[in-house]
Amino acid sequence: MITDEMLYEAAKEVNQALVRQWEELPWEEHVFSKSFERKMRRLIHRTKYQLLYRILKQAACLVLVLLLGCASVLTVHADSREAVIDWIQRMMYYRDAGYLVEQVEDIHPCFVLDDIPAGYEEAKEQYLKTVKSKNMDEKAFELESMRYLASLDDMNSGIRRKYAFQQILDLEVARIDGEICLINEEQLVEGKITSIGGAAIDQIWAVVEQIFPVSNQSSAVFFAPYLRFDDILRLAGVETENNVITVSWENESEQQSADFSLLPYEDYKKLHAAPRSDMISYKRMDAVFYLKTDYLDLNRDLDDVCTALSAAIAQGCTDVIIDVCGDSGGDSNAYLELLKTMDMQAASYTVYSRLLGSGKCRMEEDNRIVQTNSALRLMVLSDEHTSGSAANFCVLVKDSGLGQLVGRPSSLSPSSYGYGPSFTLPNTGLEGVISSKYWQRPDADADPDSLEMDVTVPYGEDILFYALELLQNRN
Amino acid sequence: MLLYLQMIDTEEEKTKFEQIYWKYRRLMFTVALQVLHNMEDAEDVVQSSFIKIAENIPKIGAVDSPKTMGYIVTIVKNRAIDVYRKKARQNTVELCEKVASDTEYSGDNELAKQILKLPEKYRSVILLKYYHGYTTREIAGILNITEANASKIDQRAKEKLQKSLEREDVL
Numbered sequence: 001m002i003t004d005e006m007l008y009e010a011a012k013e014v015n016q017a018l019v020r021q022w023e024e025l026p027w028e029e030h031v032f033s034k035s036f037e038r039k040m041r042r043l044i045h046r047t048k049y050q051l052l053y054r055i056l057k058q059a060a061c062l063v064l065v066l067l068l069g070c071a072s073v074l075t076v077h078a079d080s081r082e083a084v085i086d087w088i089q090r091m092m093y094y095r096d097a098g099y100l101v102e103q104v105e106d107i108h109p110c111f112v113l114d115d116i117p118a119g120y121e122e123a124k125e126q127y128l129k130t131v132k133s134k135n136m137d138e139k140a141f142e143l144e145s146m147r148y149l150a151s152l153d154d155m156n157s158g159i160r161r162k163y164a165f166q167q168i169l170d171l172e173v174a175r176i177d178g179e180i181c182l183i184n185e186e187q188l189v190e191g192k193i194t195s196i197g198g199a200a201i202d203q204i205w206a207v208v209e210q211i212f213p214v215s216n217q218s219s220a221v222f223f224a225p226y227l228r229f230d231d232i233l234r235l236a237g238v239e240t241e242n243n244v245i246t247v248s249w250e251n252e253s254e255q256q257s258a259d260f261s262l263l264p265y266e267d268y269k270k271l272h273a274a275p276r277s278d279m280i281s282y283k284r285m286d287a288v289f290y291l292k293t294d295y296l297d298l299n300r301d302l303d304d305v306c307t308a309l310s311a312a313i314a315q316g317c318t319d320v321i322i323d324v325c326g327d328s329g330g331d332s333n334a335y336l337e338l339l340k341t342m343d344m345q346a347a348s349y350t351v352y353s354r355l356l357g358s359g360k361c362r363m364e365e366d367n368r369i370v371q372t373n374s375a376l377r378l379m380v381l382s383d384e385h386t387s388g389s390a391a392n393f394c395v396l397v398k399d400s401g402l403g404q405l406v407g408r409p410s411s412l413s414p415s416s417y418g419y420g421p422s423f424t425l426p427n428t429g430l431e432g433v434i435s436s437k438y439w440q441r442p443d444a445d446a447d448p449d450s451l452e453m454d455v456t457v458p459y460g461e462d463i464l465f466y467a468l469e470l471l472q473n474r475n
Numbered sequence: 476m477l478l479y480l481q482m483i484d485t486e487e488e489k490t491k492f493e494q495i496y497w498k499y500r501r502l503m504f505t506v507a508l509q510v511l512h513n514m515e516d517a518e519d520v521v522q523s524s525f526i527k528i529a530e531n532i533p534k535i536g537a538v539d540s541p542k543t544m545g546y547i548v549t550i551v552k553n554r555a556i557d558v559y560r561k562k563a564r565q566n567t568v569e570l571c572e573k574v575a576s577d578t579e580y581s582g583d584n585e586l587a588k589q590i591l592k593l594p595e596k597y598r599s600v601i602l603l604k605y606y607h608g609y610t611t612r613e614i615a616g617i618l619n620i621t622e623a624n625a626s627k628i629d630q631r632a633k634e635k636l637q638k639s640l641e642r643e644d645v646l
Binding site for chain 1: 492493496500501502504505506508514515518521522525526529532541542544545548578579580582584586587590591598601602604605606633636637640
């Protein structure tokens, strides 16, 4: 009769024999496929956090038991109570941080397109390390999460702020030629800002770059005004208690300074609200058809514009200016409709969609054939506030050779990430969006990060004025 | 303090999985390829085996130990055989017997010799139970079979061993 003891002994011998055999085996010098490597990277990552969650859960249970057991001590000793609460909070934030990292790496296409930004890994490590080791409130956690997400260099992935900025410094700034400048009421440059509240402007800008996805010159221009927010100033070491902050700037080597108020954001918005404009308007100026858009949709307004544009062309109009400065976008098909009215057709973007839960991307290509119209001269005006479909429209015009771009590039990169599912962090309930698609500009060889303008208009200059002058000189 | 200890454990375990991955992935691929003769299938098997290893990582001992190597090869080989079975059911018996008879043993433990002659699944159950110390339920999870099936295999393996030893006049 075989006993368990005999089996224990024999099994040990068998394992030794097998190990000897496996060690002598010539192990295949196999180069694993990219798909395998990607899956394994994901698995290693997941394992790390699954283990962590489990351990944290166990730890949380233990704490609960300890809490109940030590309730009497905790009710008497405030310090102990505080330490335990801090500890539980840290665990909760750490769990959310791990969840966020997992979501990002499971959804964002950059991880399967070999396009992981250079600073991403470091930012991730720093994020997890900070959340794990530092006591913070939910607002601070939110800022840390923004800092981490900023490392994706993607303007469409981020947190929907639960703790919106409360105050803003009441002054106008713009980033011009890499410098933060003070802008006066006439939109003219007063000078280069050197410090705010005693903190050097470089120090403040470094915080902006950490918190927001500043990845190129256009996004730097876009995010420059954000340096006025209270949280950013505080993170840069500016004292914001008394609501008046001294700003220093230099103009042709002359140093100047003045006090500016820190206003509640709602008050600031009321004070500086831009006048409401029509979503779409047009004007006929002799042989020029000028169209201004703030948002374009497939609706009756667009039909009216297309009819007017069509009529103008039929009556001999040879120049069309489409002004998308400040246009926040809309339906991309609406912009294509405008081109169609001018007998033009643009090339299409190549879209890479990350297949959820997979290490692959699906490529979608439209292969539209470019159609130009030599009888018409198209000029598209844009600035750093042009975004969404309007920004894409500029790229299509440029890459398809349909017309001239005049002004300043959009803060959105010509090839960019976007359109993704939203996420909710399990403990804090913070919400956000992670891009799941990548739009590659039609000219795949062109710079994916910046759109080159045919005519660049300096900040503070009237772009339409420039365009009209160009037309006049051309004629 | 507790948090720090927990974090240290986690780091160790993370390192352990990664160490296992880098140390054994080639061996695992070799074992899977021997069974399947197809690189893509072998990679799939290695990957799914790592998922199983990840699930059981807290129970795995030192990365370099013969026990860990034995455990890992048991998983990958069984998974490879499962895949092979799905693809070519008619060859299963021959394959299992062939795989089982490959190992040389020069010791004098007769029972060990007979265990080595068992078909792969039978041998795996014996090793997982008597060498690695897993329960029947755990073995079922590792080998992707039902608990009842694992129990039946265990019982049949022992019956086979009993008969073999009787035939060899050892018992």
